[in-house]
Amino acid sequence: xxxxxxxxxxxxxxxxxxxxxxxxVQNLTMEIDKGEIVALLGSSGCGKTSTLRMIAGFExxxxxTISVAGRKVHALPPVKRNVAMAFxxxxxxxxxxxxxxxxxxxxxxxxxxxxxxxxxxxxxKLLEIEDILERYPSSISGGQQxxxxxxxxxxxxADLHLLDEPMGQLEPxxxxxxxxxxxxxxKERGLTAILVTHDQTEANALxxxxxxxxxxxxxxxxxxxxLKQRPANLFTGTFVGEPPMNVFEAYVGTAAxxxxxxxxxxxSLDYDKDAFSGSVRDELLKRERVVIGIRPYxxxxxxxGVPATVSANxxxxxxxxxxxxxxxxxxxxxxxxxxxxxxxxxxxxxxxPKNLHVFDQSSGMAISHGMELA
Amino acid sequence: MEHTSLLERILRGIAxxxxxxxxxFPIVWILMMSFQTNETILRIPPQLVFKPTLANxxxxxxxxxxxxxxxxxxxxxxxxxNSVFLSxxxxxxxxxxxxxxxxxxxxxxxxxxxDIAFTLLSFRFAPALLVLxxxxxxxxxxxxxxxxxxxxxxxxLICLPLILWIVRGYFEDIPADIEYAYRIAGHSxxxxxxxxxxxxxxxxxxxxxxxxFIFAWNNFIxxxxxxSADKQPVTVGALAFITSSGIQYGQISAAIVLSITxxxxxxxxxxxxxxxxxxxxxxxx
Numbered sequence: 001x002x003x004x005x006x007x008x009x010x011x012x013x014x015x016x017x018x019x020x021x022x023x024x025v026q027n028l029t030m031e032i033d034k035g036e037i038v039a040l041l042g043s044s045g046c047g048k049t050s051t052l053r054m055i056a057g058f059e060x061x062x063x064x065t066i067s068v069a070g071r072k073v074h075a076l077p078p079v080k081r082n083v084a085m086a087f088x089x090x091x092x093x094x095x096x097x098x099x100x101x102x103x104x105x106x107x108x109x110x111x112x113x114x115x116x117x118x119x120x121x122x123x124x125k126l127l128e129i130e131d132i133l134e135r136y137p138s139s140i141s142g143g144q145q146x147x148x149x150x151x152x153x154x155x156x157x158a159d160l161h162l163l164d165e166p167m168g169q170l171e172p173x174x175x176x177x178x179x180x181x182x183x184x185x186x187k188e189r190g191l192t193a194i195l196v197t198h199d200q201t202e203a204n205a206l207x208x209x210x211x212x213x214x215x216x217x218x219x220x221x222x223x224x225x226x227l228k229q230r231p232a233n234l235f236t237g238t239f240v241g242e243p244p245m246n247v248f249e250a251y252v253g254t255a256a257x258x259x260x261x262x263x264x265x266x267x268s269l270d271y272d273k274d275a276f277s278g279s280v281r282d283e284l285l286k287r288e289r290v291v292i293g294i295r296p297y298x299x300x301x302x303x304x305g306v307p308a309t310v311s312a313n314x315x316x317x318x319x320x321x322x323x324x325x326x327x328x329x330x331x332x333x334x335x336x337x338x339x340x341x342x343x344x345x346x347x348x349x350x351x352x353p354k355n356l357h358v359f360d361q362s363s364g365m366a367i368s369h370g371m372e373l374a
Numbered sequence: 375m376e377h378t379s380l381l382e383r384i385l386r387g388i389a390x391x392x393x394x395x396x397x398x399f400p401i402v403w404i405l406m407m408s409f410q411t412n413e414t415i416l417r418i419p420p421q422l423v424f425k426p427t428l429a430n431x432x433x434x435x436x437x438x439x440x441x442x443x444x445x446x447x448x449x450x451x452x453x454x455x456n457s458v459f460l461s462x463x464x465x466x467x468x469x470x471x472x473x474x475x476x477x478x479x480x481x482x483x484x485x486x487x488x489d490i491a492f493t494l495l496s497f498r499f500a501p502a503l504l505v506l507x508x509x510x511x512x513x514x515x516x517x518x519x520x521x522x523x524x525x526x527x528x529x530x531l532i533c534l535p536l537i538l539w540i541v542r543g544y545f546e547d548i549p550a551d552i553e554y555a556y557r558i559a560g561h562s563x564x565x566x567x568x569x570x571x572x573x574x575x576x577x578x579x580x581x582x583x584x585x586x587f588i589f590a591w592n593n594f595i596x597x598x599x600x601x602s603a604d605k606q607p608v609t610v611g612a613l614a615f616i617t618s619s620g621i622q623y624g625q626i627s628a629a630i631v632l633s634i635t636x637x638x639x640x641x642x643x644x645x646x647x648x649x650x651x652x653x654x655x656x657x658x659x
Binding site for chain 1: 549551552554555556557558559560561562563570573574
């Protein structure tokens with residue numbers, strides 16, 4: 001078991017009076033190991049930035065504790081926490097050049113000049129900002145400022161590196177290149193990093209584990225693969241994955257040795273009882289209504305499937321996204337070949353029970369993923 | 375600049391000249407009057423050509439005012455010194471108190487912070503005379519009437535709200551994240567205030583200080599009521615030129631020239647800070 005770099009336990013954040021103000025982060029508990037890269041993923045206002053700021057010390061912790069490298073820090077001022085941070089708004093010091101901005105913390109830590117220069121040179125090369133080192137923040141573009149701000153955070157030797165939307169302003173090609181380099185940089189030095197993002201591609205590419213947040217509540221904290229394969233609830237199921245998971249409400253019924261998942265519009269997905277594992281079958285039959293989810297990649301067209309009507313068909317150059325009217329809603333499926341289907345064309349859909357995610361209708365919690373219970 | 379025809383340029387020149395003459399005329403006229411005797415000033419019709427005299431300035435500097443009715447002592451230089459001392463000290467005190475307060479109001483929202491800030495601003499709403507009567511009574515009881523400390527204190531009613539509200543706006547314009555970035559790099563909040571917030575708000579602080587200085591310098595009513603002759607600034611001291619043998623226009627003009635010189639010089643010098651202050655928005659990037 002590796003050493004814990006960050007432990008957050010039972011943290012609440014209220015804006016305004018405790019228990020009466022806006023409850024931005026609710027009873028958050030998570031543990032991050034040394035050397036790990038963790039992404040806080042969620043839509044705007046989900047509490048991810050509040051969490052980051054509480055770790056940095058810019059927001060007070062209303063309840064609970066935060067420890068960095070084994071030290072309880074939630075009551076300490078930012079100076080004493082030994083964390084580095086790259087800000088979403090860059091926040092470079094306007095009167096200093098990019099070089100001075102990046103070297104700033106090192107100079108404050110009294111490192112010899114030769115060492116500072118070497119470090120700045122290497123980080124500037126990594127981030128491709130060597131040519132703007134002598135310029136002032138006001139004279140460079142947003143993307144360059146963002147890289148300078150990232151450099152200022154990464155150059156420090158801190159217990160924890162906090163990166164708030166670190167690549168939001170960069171153009172796609174550069175972003176892809178930098179993602180790889182930054183990940184390598186962090187891993188090579190054994191740094192621990194937490195990044196806040198709403199871009200799941202970025203989270204998938206950089207992070208070892210992703211914490212999905214919504215409404216101030218941590219929904220799931222797991223590896224990118226597990227988030228896709230075993231979403232803990234309906235929110236993570238539909239939030240993670242591109243295009244998003246298809247979901248439908250279904251009534252569970254049995255007839256002879258079949259299990260029917262009855263959908264709106266009189267449609268029904270019928271499976272042999274044996275198609276499910278014993279435990280999953282038992283859980284299903286206990287319930288009257290469930291929500292089923294199917295990833296677009298797992299939807300197949302077959303002759304004896306359930307009917308649907310094509311409503312959109314888009315060839316993206318490497319895959320086809322087909323949207324179809326299905327069971328009173330819309331269903332998206334992805335095929336790897338170019339598919340020629342006219343709008344309004346009838347198709348038949350079939351779903352392998354191995355790819356079926358089942359969620360509780362009222363709580364949204366996952367019941368089963370394919371053959372296994374959640 | 376786009377191409378303009380000759381006629382257009384001539385017309386524009388004339389228009390600009392008219393505006394400049396309109397605004398500069400009083401100052402130029404006063405400057406001219408300050409070099410004339412009362413007799414030449416009061417000639418009808420007024421004449422642009424005259425024999426300049428330094429008599430007015432000599433009278434002010436030596437403190438001996440010679441009129442038809444005899445020689446009067448005037449304390450103009452004393453008044454000028456009082457003005458300088460009162461204005462500079464008041465602005466210094468107001469900066470010392472107001473800048474940290476402005477920072478606190480800008481960065482730390484606490485219960486009642488808006489109310490306190492507004493109360494401070496409201497000092498400037500009340501007519502000075504309304505405040506003065508009770509203040510005079512208090513000051514006499516406290517022994518603060520006719521003291522520099524008392525006057526500087528009252529001048530805070532002019533300077534403090536001005537500095538507080540202008541500087542607060544400048545602090546609010548600095549993104550808080552810049553300060554956070556500095557603090558997380560291993561500095562205390564006080565170091566952050568000194569090294570980041572103060573320099574970034576510098577132009578604003580200079581502009582506010584300059585405005586406060588001009589307001590303090592031009593104040594008349596507080597000093598008129600609360601100070602006796604030896605503590606009075608130039609604004610009040612100028613009253614001495616209305617003598618029993620007539621109004622001494624020459625000396626008044628010379629006094630005006632002398633008394634606007636410091637503020638004018640300061641304004642010209644600080645112009646670039648004012649301009650810089652206005653373009654502070656560039657910090658946001």
